[in-house]
Amino acid sequence: MVTNPYPSDGTDIARILDDEQTRLRLDRxxxxxxxxxxxxxxxxxxxxxxxxxxxxxxxxxxxxxxxGLGGSAIGGDMLRxxxxxxxDVPIVVNRDYGLPAFVGPQTLVLAVSYSGxxxxxxxxxxxxxxxxxxxxxxxxxxxxxRRAQADHVPAIGxxxxxxxxxxxxxxxFPMIRVLEEAGVLERSLQSDVAETLDLVxxxxxxxxxxxxxQENAAKTLAAEIFGRVPVIYGTADYAGVAALRWKTQxxxxxxxxxxxxxxxxxxxxxxxxxxxxxxxxxxxxxVFLRDAEEEQATPRMARRxxxxxxxxxxxxxxxxxxxxxxxxxxxxxxLIYLGDFASxxxxxxxxxxxxxIRGIDRLKAELAKLx
Ligand code: F6R
Numbered sequence: 001m002v003t004n005p006y007p008s009d010g011t012d013i014a015r016i017l018d019d020e021q022t023r024l025r026l027d028r029x030x031x032x033x034x035x036x037x038x039x040x041x042x043x044x045x046x047x048x049x050x051x052x053x054x055x056x057x058x059x060x061x062x063x064x065x066x067x068g069l070g071g072s073a074i075g076g077d078m079l080r081x082x083x084x085x086x087x088d089v090p091i092v093v094n095r096d097y098g099l100p101a102f103v104g105p106q107t108l109v110l111a112v113s114y115s116g117x118x119x120x121x122x123x124x125x126x127x128x129x130x131x132x133x134x135x136x137x138x139x140x141x142x143x144x145x146r147r148a149q150a151d152h153v154p155a156i157g158x159x160x161x162x163x164x165x166x167x168x169x170x171x172x173f174p175m176i177r178v179l180e181e182a183g184v185l186e187r188s189l190q191s192d193v194a195e196t197l198d199l200v201x202x203x204x205x206x207x208x209x210x211x212x213x214q215e216n217a218a219k220t221l222a223a224e225i226f227g228r229v230p231v232i233y234g235t236a237d238y239a240g241v242a243a244l245r246w247k248t249q250x251x252x253x254x255x256x257x258x259x260x261x262x263x264x265x266x267x268x269x270x271x272x273x274x275x276x277x278x279x280x281x282x283x284x285x286x287v288f289l290r291d292a293e294e295e296q297a298t299p300r301m302a303r304r305x306x307x308x309x310x311x312x313x314x315x316x317x318x319x320x321x322x323x324x325x326x327x328x329x330x331x332x333x334x335l336i337y338l339g340d341f342a343s344x345x346x347x348x349x350x351x352x353x354x355x356x357i358r359g360i361d362r363l364k365a366e367l368a369k370l371x
Contacts, residue, residue, distance in 0.1 A: 285319065
């Protein structure tokens with residue numbers, strides 16, 4: 001059980017988040033080190049992608065499906081968000097044992113599992129093979145890479161030994177290469193990649209543990225979320241992907257509940273839940289993930305946000321962050337990376353090791369007993 005061991009007093013929170021000893025005591029498995037080194041991971045992934053032969057034949061591809069779960073699936077959502085505006089064919093993310101009926105010989109299926117052992121992804125791999133889809137597998141090893149080798153399916157091996165959710169760079173950038181090689185993109189995304197790499201490095205310097213509470217946006221966000229139920233709203237399609245990532249990172253790293261939604265969809269249902277939720281929402285915090293250019297680029301979206309914020313009023317605490325960067329990819333990564341750090345700081349406030357995922361491990365072990 002996660003308890004709140006600290007008084008909700010701003011000064012104490014700042015002291016805890018700035019205290020190296022607290023971090024080292026709780027972060028026994030080194031999640032902070034991985035998050036801090038994310039820029040290096042992304043650069044390594046881009047370099048590795050250049051050396052891979054994704055093995056995908058050009059030819060008529062009518063759809064792209066990324067199949068995976070959890071930390072391996074989110075890279076698919078990210079790919080869909082940044083590549084769809086330039087992609088001739090639909091990109092669909094699948095998180096299940098099966099695959100949609102449209103998957104066939106003209107579908108490019110990317111089976112992604114960092115461990116290579118996730119049963120849903122292995123089942124979807126089998127279905128994709130039966131449907132004679134074109135395939136590329138991405139994993140750090142495990143059963144998926146063994147099967148790919150035996151079946152002569154193109155496979156991209158990424159460095160292993162870390163949590164899947166801390167390996168997004170390794171899983172995301174090879175997929176960009178695959179799409180480029182498959183010839184489904186109207187333009188190369190390499191300039192977006194270059195901008196993203198620089199921005200991630202810049203953000204790492206601003207958000208790392210050595211930067212004090214007052215200057216560190218991820219620490220102050222963790223303090224705002226601490227002891228509350230976060231509802232994360234992305235106010236653009238790509239920001240909705242970031243909102244989902246924030247939710248799952250808060251779930252897995254900080255071991256607490258979070259909910260995510262995307263504008264404009266939430267304006268057609270969830271907005272009503274704010275009308276009568278005064279008692280329910282007393283300890284909720286709404287985090288709006290907004291685009292830096294929102295007011296100029298999408299004024300109707302900005303108006304939606306303003307109306308929604310007024311409606312929520314004082315029923316829940318509200319805060320917002322703005323994306324940075326110019327390409328869609330850089331803006332997406334800027335929001336995601338802030339959330340990755342914030343979820344780790346929240347883990348410290350919750351008194352838990354961000355890496356440990358006992359619940360997932362236990363569930364997978366139980367399922368492995370069923371044959
Ligand atoms: C753990 C994590 C999980 C896994 C999921 C699927 O860090 O993020 O959400 O990603 O259980 O496992 P893999 O990624 O190995 O297929």
